[in-house]
Amino acid sequence: MNRPWFRMTRFALIAAAGAMASPGSPEPVATPWLAENFAGYQAFADIQKASWYQASDYTHESLISVDLNDGPPGGSGRSLRYDFPPGAGGVGIDFKLPSPTADLWTEIWAKFSPDFNSGGMCGGNNPDYKFVFWYLEPGEGRNEIKVGNYGNMRNLDTRYFAGPDELRIQTPAPINSGQWHRYRIHNRIMQPRSNVFSVEFWDGRGVPRRLTQTYFALGSANGLRGTQFREIDRIALGANRNCAAGVGQWMKYGSITLYQDDPGWGF
Numbered sequence: 001m002n003r004p005w006f007r008m009t010r011f012a013l014i015a016a017a018g019a020m021a022s023p024g025s026p027e028p029v030a031t032p033w034l035a036e037n038f039a040g041y042q043a044f045a046d047i048q049k050a051s052w053y054q055a056s057d058y059t060h061e062s063l064i065s066v067d068l069n070d071g072p073p074g075g076s077g078r079s080l081r082y083d084f085p086p087g088a089g090g091v092g093i094d095f096k097l098p099s100p101t102a103d104l105w106t107e108i109w110a111k112f113s114p115d116f117n118s119g120g121m122c123g124g125n126n127p128d129y130k131f132v133f134w135y136l137e138p139g140e141g142r143n144e145i146k147v148g149n150y151g152n153m154r155n156l157d158t159r160y161f162a163g164p165d166e167l168r169i170q171t172p173a174p175i176n177s178g179q180w181h182r183y184r185i186h187n188r189i190m191q192p193r194s195n196v197f198s199v200e201f202w203d204g205r206g207v208p209r210r211l212t213q214t215y216f217a218l219g220s221a222n223g224l225r226g227t228q229f230r231e232i233d234r235i236a237l238g239a240n241r242n243c244a245a246g247v248g249q250w251m252k253y254g255s256i257t258l259y260q261d262d263p264g265w266g267f
Helices: none
Strands: 009-017 034-036 063-069 079-084 094-103 103-112 129-137 141-147 153-157 169-170 182-191 194-202 207-214 230-236 249-261
Touching: 034 094, 063 169, 094 103, 094 129, 103 230, 141 182, 182 230, 230 249
Parallel strands: 009 194
Antiparallel strands: 009 182, 034 249, 063 079, 079 249, 094 230, 103 182, 103 249, 129 141, 129 230, 141 153, 153 169, 194 207
16 A cells, blocks of 8 residues: 655755765765766866756856866866855756655765855845755755855754754864865655754764754745655755855865665764
8 A cells, every 4th residue: 555755854964074984974885876076077068968967046157167176085086166256146056866766865075165155245134055955846845955054154054944943063164164075965755744854064083973853844945834745856056045145255066976775874
């Protein structure tokens, strides 16, 4: 007997600085479902031909490029670069999954320039940058990671709704350190109708920090309440800034690896 998927997502994040593997987070034992390290691209026009590529509302071609000389440890030496000149709002593209899934592990390497900040021209908005979305269907709900919430570049937040965030990692070193960081995330849609977020951060110096929070789902990105999400169909690599950039800055995605089977990270 088939049973409906209810709106509960398990969302786990690791942000690890540097190339070292964190204690309790072994290297993956599963075969990647999809891996992208930008080795085969010379320019953004090449990326637009990739099978996983999809434009979003934040795809501004003049602000997106391929950095041919910078990549994360173990990568191709290349990366996807977003530039934010003064006055720029959101920049991003969508990364389509090979097929919709209810269970997804994601590893992302990213770097933020030392002058990257979430503030600028805010117009009364709370500063943050939407770093990654996982779109939940039907109804375009989302799990997300925001950086620089409330203007603090040590904040990694995972809650969409207004008010105090249910889950935050405050990193020992600023996210905008100019160094590559690794983010590992587990999204799972399952019963019952609540969200469980498990989060671990490791900066290469101490014991990993892990938080787990369970709460009842309150809606979706479009304000839909009671939606029974069934699957994840795409990832947004970057979306909107709540504040237009006040100074020129950049950020890079170095590699993205997806797993449908448990890679052995321990969450």
